[in-house]
Amino acid sequence: xxxxxxxxxxxxxxxxxxxxxxxxxxxxxxxxxxxxxxxxxxxxxxxxxxxxxxxxxxxxxxxxxxxxxxxxxxxxxxxxxxxxxxxxxxxxxxxxxxxxxxxxxxxxxxxxxxxxxxxxxxxxxxxxxxxxxxxxxxxxxxxxxxxxxxxxxxxxxxxxxxxxxxxxxxxxxxxxxxxxxxxxxxxxxxxxxxxxxxxxxxxxxxxxxxxxxxxxxxxxxxxxxxxxxxxxxxxxxxxxxxxxxxxxxxxxxx
Amino acid sequence: xxxxxxxxxxxxxxxxxxxxxxxxxxxxxxxxxxxxxxxxxxxxxxxxxxxxxxxxxxxxxxxxxxxxxxxxxxxxxxxxxxxxxxxxxxxxxxxxxxxxxxxxxxxxxxxxxxxxxxxxxxxxxxxxxxxxxxxxxxxxxxxxxxxxxxxxxxxxxxxxxxxxxxxxxxxxxxxxxxxxxxxxxxxxxxxxxxxxxxxxxxxxxxxxxxxxxxxxxxxxxxxxxxxxxxxxxxxxxxxxxxxxxxxxxxxxxxxxxxxxxxxxxxxxxxxxxxxxxxxxxxxxxxxxxxxxxxxxxxxxxxxxxxxxxx
Numbered sequence: 001x002x003x004x005x006x007x008x009x010x011x012x013x014x015x016x017x018x019x020x021x022x023x024x025x026x027x028x029x030x031x032x033x034x035x036x037x038x039x040x041x042x043x044x045x046x047x048x049x050x051x052x053x054x055x056x057x058x059x060x061x062x063x064x065x066x067x068x069x070x071x072x073x074x075x076x077x078x079x080x081x082x083x084x085x086x087x088x089x090x091x092x093x094x095x096x097x098x099x100x101x102x103x104x105x106x107x108x109x110x111x112x113x114x115x116x117x118x119x120x121x122x123x124x125x126x127x128x129x130x131x132x133x134x135x136x137x138x139x140x141x142x143x144x145x146x147x148x149x150x151x152x153x154x155x156x157x158x159x160x161x162x163x164x165x166x167x168x169x170x171x172x173x174x175x176x177x178x179x180x181x182x183x184x185x186x187x188x189x190x191x192x193x194x195x196x197x198x199x200x201x202x203x204x205x206x207x208x209x210x211x212x213x214x215x216x217x218x219x220x221x222x223x224x225x226x227x228x229x230x231x232x233x234x235x236x237x238x239x240x241x242x243x244x245x246x247x248x249x250x251x252x253x254x
Numbered sequence: 255x256x257x258x259x260x261x262x263x264x265x266x267x268x269x270x271x272x273x274x275x276x277x278x279x280x281x282x283x284x285x286x287x288x289x290x291x292x293x294x295x296x297x298x299x300x301x302x303x304x305x306x307x308x309x310x311x312x313x314x315x316x317x318x319x320x321x322x323x324x325x326x327x328x329x330x331x332x333x334x335x336x337x338x339x340x341x342x343x344x345x346x347x348x349x350x351x352x353x354x355x356x357x358x359x360x361x362x363x364x365x366x367x368x369x370x371x372x373x374x375x376x377x378x379x380x381x382x383x384x385x386x387x388x389x390x391x392x393x394x395x396x397x398x399x400x401x402x403x404x405x406x407x408x409x410x411x412x413x414x415x416x417x418x419x420x421x422x423x424x425x426x427x428x429x430x431x432x433x434x435x436x437x438x439x440x441x442x443x444x445x446x447x448x449x450x451x452x453x454x455x456x457x458x459x460x461x462x463x464x465x466x467x468x469x470x471x472x473x474x475x476x477x478x479x480x481x482x483x484x485x486x487x488x489x490x491x492x493x494x495x496x497x498x499x500x501x502x503x504x505x506x507x508x509x510x511x512x513x514x515x516x517x518x519x520x521x522x523x524x525x526x527x528x529x530x531x532x533x534x535x536x537x538x539x540x541x542x543x544x545x546x547x548x549x550x551x552x553x554x555x556x557x558x559x560x561x562x563x564x
Binding site: 088095101126162 | 423431432441453
């Protein structure tokens with residue numbers, strides 16, 4: 001279980017997050033919503049080690065994550081995607097996913113230099129695994145193409161495939177539906193559900209309310225760096241403070 | 255490149271001394287080989303991790319001085335001296351890698367330039383050890399068992415063996431999860447971290463291998479020219495390596511070798527063809543044309559023209 005306690009992030013004099021606490025139950029799909037600037041991505045960055053919190057604790061299965069490098073956090077099974085499309089642009093879809101499989105490889109530096117025979121078998125196994133992940137996101141017909149040249153929606157799928165390759169137990173998705181067409185969003189929602197069925201816990205930041213309310217078990221609402229509401233989608237939709245945050249105080253930003 | 259083409263090249267390289275009689279031409283081939291090792295070494299950093307080392311001559315020079323000093327002052331034989339040159343240059347690479355751990359782009363370049371500057375000053379001013387600007391003459395020619403590798407033909411094969419070894423090391427590393435981690439660093443560092451690639455660890459390892467390989471080139475150079483002076487640290491050497499890697503095709507296995515052969519042979523050919531005023535001008539114009547028409551290098555252009563079957 002991911003537990004965030006009193007998380008605070010300050011940039012100089014600006015407080016991005018102020019004593020934020022929440023839990024993410026294993027096996028759930030939990031969404032973080034809130035107006036622009038509420039601190040959603042900042043929370044993601046703090047959880048995954050891309051920025052050091054000014055205060056508070058983040059633990060995963062009771063072990064602290066604070067102070068670890070992103071790669072060490074990934075090794076613990078927590079993998080994220082990025083708000084802006086983020087692939088290895090000059091590599092083929094296949095090589096993108098192979099790179100995502102980094103932690104699944106066991107070949108060490110000296111073993112590689114010595115050219116051990118078992119490495120050939122390992123490379124083959126990794127290629128098979130890459131193919132099955134590419135198939136899962138439905139990009140088999142694009143596997144040899146350069147990721148940076150794909151249409152936007154497909155690049156987001158490559159990004160998801162790279163993250164899945166790292167075998168997450170907890171997957172953090174930063175606006176997986178941003179900039180996608182309605183049909184593409186349906187595909188992504190379906191994929192997210194199927195990933196959860198495989199036992200992966202999902203935490204996502206998303207602006208599309210239909211998507212959030214459709215797939216989430218729990219919704220956490222951030223505003224002004226604080227959690228203002230937390231609960232099941234139906235309860236959140238009726239929550240007076242949430243309605244005020246979206247329609248009242250900061251109209252137009254949501 | 256097709257397999258048959260590759261074997262044809264290997265055969266040509268193996269029989270080269272039979273084809274060319276002139277010691278001068280063989281000298282050019284030896285220098286092309288030494289620069290081939292250096293260019294491949296730089297390519298590991300510049301081509302795969304995307305980090306430009308503009309102090310690469312430092313590792314080359316450390317290799318040259320280590321090998322020369324050990325054979326001259328401690329009377330080591332060539333092979334252990336060569337190994338020590340590789341090891342010491344590799345250690346210097348580790349030092350630079352650790353120093354530049356969090357530095358990328360222009361800052362990485364600055365650290366490497368400064369390092370080369372410092373090492374160069376040491377070689378000039380530590381006169382008791384290095385003989386200062388006068389340099390170290392009389393570096394012995396290598397021996398292999400009872401045979402001396404004094405002749406150009408023998409030395410050609412020694413250098414060829416080093417080229418093949420370096421190429422194989424690069425190929426194995428690049429076509430593994432190690433190589434993918436380096437490319438991930440070049441392509442998108444935050445994303446690489448997010449899937450568990452410990453980026454700094456791989457950058458340090460790449461710097462060690464790259465520097466060690468440059469040290470190998472340095473040792474071969476010292477025992478070939480039989481003379482080492484602070485000139486081995488000249489910025490020109492680094493620039494030449496960069497030109498070879500970029501023109502040949504950075505981030506490809508064959509690119510640095512193609513670049514090394516081209517830019518060792520080209521100045522010599524120009525020397526034969528034109529008077530000295532025109533040589534550098536022609537060299538410059540050719541370089542501009544290359545960058546203009548083949549911005550990604552010769553080998554990537556060839557691969558695009560003749561895509562490999564998969």
